[in-house]
Amino acid sequence: MKTLNHKHGWAMVIPATIILSIVGVLPLLTVINYSFFDIFILDKRFWIGLEWYQELMQSPRFWASLGRSLLFSTLILTIQLPLGILIALAIPKRGIWVAICLMTMSVPLLIPWNVIPIIWLNYLRIDTGFLGQFFDFIGVDFDWKFNPIHTWLALILMDVWHWTSLVILLAYSSLSTIPTAYYQAAAIDRASRWQIFRYIELPKMSGILLMAILLRFMDSLMIYTEAFGINSGGPQNATLFLGIDLGEQIKAFDYGPSAARSVIYFIIILFIVWAFKTALDRQKSGGLK
Amino acid sequence: MKKYFKIILPIAYIALVFLPLVQVVQMSFLTTVSAASTEQPVFTWLNYYNLFTSPTLGAAFFNSITYVLLNICLTIPVALPAAYAFSRYSFIGDKHLFLAFLAFRVTPPVVLALPMFKIFSLIGLVNTPFGIALAHCLFTIPVSIWILESFINAIPKQLDETAFLDGYSLPRFFYEILLPLLAPAIGVTAFFCFLFSWVEVVFARILTVTNGKPITMAIDALFGFSTDMGLVMAVIVASVIPGMVMFYFVRNHIAKGFSFGQT
Numbered sequence: 032m033k034t035l036n037h038k039h040g041w042a043m044v045i046p047a048t049i050i051l052s053i054v055g056v057l058p059l060l061t062v063i064n065y066s067f068f069d070i071f072i073l074d075k076r077f078w079i080g081l082e083w084y085q086e087l088m089q090s091p092r093f094w095a096s097l098g099r100s101l102l103f104s105t106l107i108l109t110i111q112l113p114l115g116i117l118i119a120l121a122i123p124k125r126g127i128w129v130a131i132c133l134m135t136m137s138v139p140l141l142i143p144w145n146v147i148p149i150i151w152l153n154y155l156r157i158d159t160g161f162l163g164q165f166f167d168f169i170g171v172d173f174d175w176k177f178n179p180i181h182t183w184l185a186l187i188l189m190d191v192w193h194w195t196s197l198v199i200l201l202a203y204s205s206l207s208t209i210p211t212a213y214y215q216a217a218a219i220d221r222a223s224r225w226q227i228f229r230y231i232e233l234p235k236m237s238g239i240l241l242m243a244i245l246l247r248f249m250d251s252l253m254i255y256t257e258a259f260g261i262n263s264g265g266p267q268n269a270t271l272f273l274g275i276d277l278g279e280q281i282k283a284f285d286y287g288p289s290a291a292r293s294v295i296y297f298i299i300i301l302f303i304v305w306a307f308k309t310a311l312d313r314q315k316s317g318g319l320k
Numbered sequence: 321m322k323k324y325f326k327i328i329l330p331i332a333y334i335a336l337v338f339l340p341l342v343q344v345v346q347m348s349f350l351t352t353v354s355a356a357s358t359e360q361p362v363f364t365w366l367n368y369y370n371l372f373t374s375p376t377l378g379a380a381f382f383n384s385i386t387y388v389l390l391n392i393c394l395t396i397p398v399a400l401p402a403a404y405a406f407s408r409y410s411f412i413g414d415k416h417l418f419l420a421f422l423a424f425r426v427t428p429p430v431v432l433a434l435p436m437f438k439i440f441s442l443i444g445l446v447n448t449p450f451g452i453a454l455a456h457c458l459f460t461i462p463v464s465i466w467i468l469e470s471f472i473n474a475i476p477k478q479l480d481e482t483a484f485l486d487g488y489s490l491p492r493f494f495y496e497i498l499l500p501l502l503a504p505a506i507g508v509t510a511f512f513c514f515l516f517s518w519v520e521v522v523f524a525r526i527l528t529v530t531n532g533k534p535i536t537m538a539i540d541a542l543f544g545f546s547t548d549m550g551l552v553m554a555v556i557v558a559s560v561i562p563g564m565v566m567f568y569f570v571r572n573h574i575a576k577g578f579s580f581g582q583t
Contacts, residue, residue, distance in 0.1 A: 039490065040411030043401035047461050048417070050398055054436065054458045055424040061435035121329040130571040134564070135334045138341065141563030143536040145521045146556050153347070153549075154340040161339050192337065204574065208474075242466070245426065253428035256521045278430050278522075286434070293431040297423075304423045308415075 059297065065290035083291035092268075092276070093292075100252050100273040103183075107190050107251040108244060114191070115198025115243070120232070122203055133203065136196045148260025151189045162188075175262065179269030182262050186270060189261065190251060198243050205239040206232060237314055245307045249300065348553035367554035377555060380538035383449055384518065385562065387534065390453035391517045392510045395460045399509070402461075403468035404498070408480065425462035429522035432458070437526050447532045455523040460513040467512060471505035472498075504573035511570045518563060535559050 066083055068076040087093050122132045142150070155175055157163040166173035175185040209231065217227050255274030258264075264271035264279075273296060280289040348368070350361035371377055405411070406418060436455055437446065445451030475498075483493045499506075524534045533541070539559070542552050567574070 040405045040409035040414065043405035043409075044414075044417060046398040047402040047421075047465065050394070050454070050457050051421065051424055051461060054455055055427070055432070057439060058432040058435035061438060062432065065435070118329055118333050121326045123326075132330050132334070133574060134567050134571055136330075136337060137567060138560060138564070139337060140515055141519070141560050141567070142556070143519045143521060143539070143559055145536050146539055146559065149539070149552065150340050150344055150556065154343055161343055192340070195333075196337070200574065245422070249426035250428075253426075253430070255428060255430050274428055274430055281430065281434050289434065293434075296431050297427060300427055301423055304419060304426060308419050308422070 062290045062293045065286050066294050068287055070286040083288050087291055096271050096273050096276045104248050104252045106187055108248055110191050111195045111198050111247055115195050116202050119199045119202035119206055136199055139193045140196050144256040147193055147257045155185060177266050179266055182270050186258055186261060201239050201243045202236055205236045209235050241311050344553045344556055347550060348557050350550055352548045352550040367550040370551050371554045371558060377538055380533055380535045383532050384534040387449035387452040388514055388517045390449055391456045391460055392513045394453055394457055395464050395513050396506060399461050399464035399468055403465045404472055407469045407472040421462040425459050433522050433526045440527060446527055447530055449532060451527050452524055455527060456517040456520060459516055463512055464509045467509045468505055471502060507570040508573050511566050514566050
């Protein structure tokens with residue numbers, strides 16, 4: 032049980048709350064303020080109420096990009112989550128191998144995001160890139176520039192390469208907290224490998240996996256830098272995700288519409304985080320300990 | 321069969337992870353030739369020589385390292401008490417606050433970039449490493465609180481209670497008992513702050529208009545009418561090295577720690 036202690040509790044979270052108010056709440060309020068105005072330059076603006084929101088809600092382009100982003104996130108999760116867990120299970124529990132595995136696997140996480148597409152465009156080149164040459168070898172005319180399916184494939188491969196390591200790191204670190212006694216008990220009961228996974232490892236990992244799901248889902252839903260670097264949302268808007276659409280609007284200095292869009296995105300984010308938190312609380316109280 | 325599978329899977333994954341990078345390293349040691357010419361690229365140290373002698377690239381590395389370290393110094397002292405409070409106390413609004421922190425972690429920078437720029441230019445934080453470090457707190461503080469909280473959860477509560485019975489005040493308990501115990505946790509947290517701050521591009525771009533350019537922008541600036549791809553690749557290789565060094569220091573702690581949702 033946690034102790035009820037209002038005074039200390041709040042005093043200790045105040046510094047973090049202040050900083051996050053400056054870099055989070057304040058910009059958010061500014062954005063909400065902008066979203067009700069038609070702005071040419073910041074000194075000259077006209078109150079137009081909810082017009083930008085109405086326009087956005089009625090724009091097929093917005094709904095299409097929302098659909099694309101949701102599809103992208105779903106595909107990313109269905110690949111990265113099982114793959115990450117599988118690899119985390121295959122990494123040995125102790126020994127020198129552990130550090131080597133984790134360190135080498137995490138290299139993609141350390142690469143600046145605008146560099147990721149540079150590396151991948153180079154990797155996909157048909158004349159010199161390893162992957163491009165491989166596609167050429169198996170007779171696939173890989174054309175990420177003009178074939179929408181190929182652009183999607185390139186983006187998914189790139190994201191899996193970039194982020195699966197995070198799922199591995201999180202899954203592995205929660206696996207390593209399981210006491211060996213659990214495995215010994217399972218061995219005495221002659222549990223199968225699947226049963227060990229289903230009744231020991233998965234419940235132990237569930238909290239951290241929910242966190243991994245949230246991080247990966249949101250980050251791929253709002254993907255911007257990496258996806259923009261590959262094909263700028265093309266061909267013909269086939270990879271125009273939520274993030275890219277907003278980024279382009281900001282670059283064009285469309286203050287009002289981009290602010291309204293930001294507010295809508297933030298509402299989507301809040302809703303997903305709330306759903307996630309509800310799932311986490313249910314899992315905590317659901318006896319899956 | 322199962323045994324081989326356990327060996328082959330991680331190795332295969334590492335190989336796939338490294339394939340694009342091998343190409344980067346390979347190109348960083350080759351001379352850059354234009355597509356039209358017939359000459360073959362040959363081995364050279366020139367790219368690395370250019371990298372180390374270029375004042376702009378050196379300054380960019382310095383800027384990046386400065387704001388990442390500033391960010392760590394801002395984040396950890398603030399996140400540590402908050403993580404302790406979330407772990408040990410229950411207070412009014414704690415659940416909602418945690419939810420709000422999480423929401424800010426997953427808010428993409430592109431949503432807040434424009435007003436952030438307006439606010440920071442009002443208070444004169446544009447073009448300074450401190451500005452970027454502060455902006456990056458948006459995601460490093462929530463991540464740090466989460467990591468530190470799971471580490472603190474793993475410490476039995478009896479430890480706190482005994483210390484308080486022995487007459488320790490809360491600050492003294494923090495400084496003399498909790499901090500030494502949490503040293504590995506702080507290392508891991510610093511690594512994750514580093515990781516998310518080093519790779520971020522949107523804030524780093526919008527908050528550096530004229531100077532203070534980080535390494536990410538310096539790489540973008542290398543692209544032009546005739547890009548020296550060899551040099552680009554050398555800079556990319558160099559940009560991964562600080563992270564590898566950080567990882568090396570925390571390698572043994574990173575694997576044991578997170579146990580979120582199992583208090």
